[in-house]
């Protein structure tokens with residue numbers, strides 16, 4: 001909790017219970033939940049928190065770079081408590097999103113310089129596939 005207090009202070013953010021709850025939830029999961037999933041997960045502990053409040057807390061946390069917003073396609077936003085650059089893979093069957101670990105695409109920023117007139121700052125690489133569980137299910 002001390003850690004969180006100093007993180008929020010550094011970002012000049014007011015430490016509201018809603019922001020703390022959303023931030024802590026995202027730190028506790030690697031599942032890249034949607035705003036609605038977060039809302040449902042927190043409902044038991046925070047019955048008065050509305051979906052709009054969850055959206056607002058998420059927006060604030062994304063703005064100060066404590067949370068990463070990932071747009072996996074079709075306006076389907078997911079949220080990630082890990083803000084270090086990393087790639088994602090989504091299962092096209094069950095729609096779960098996993099981190100791609102052990103490979104870094106930041107060298108792509110250099111490679112693309114020959115193709116565009118931009119100063120390249122970052123990139124997002126998304127992969128799509130069928131997860132292990134869904135592969136198993138389709139064989140049964």
Ligand SMILES: [Zn+2]
Pocket residue numbers: 091092093094095096130131132133134
């Ligand atoms: Zn799947």
Ligand SMILES: [Zn+2]
Pocket residue numbers: 032080082086087088098099
């Ligand atoms: Zn991630």
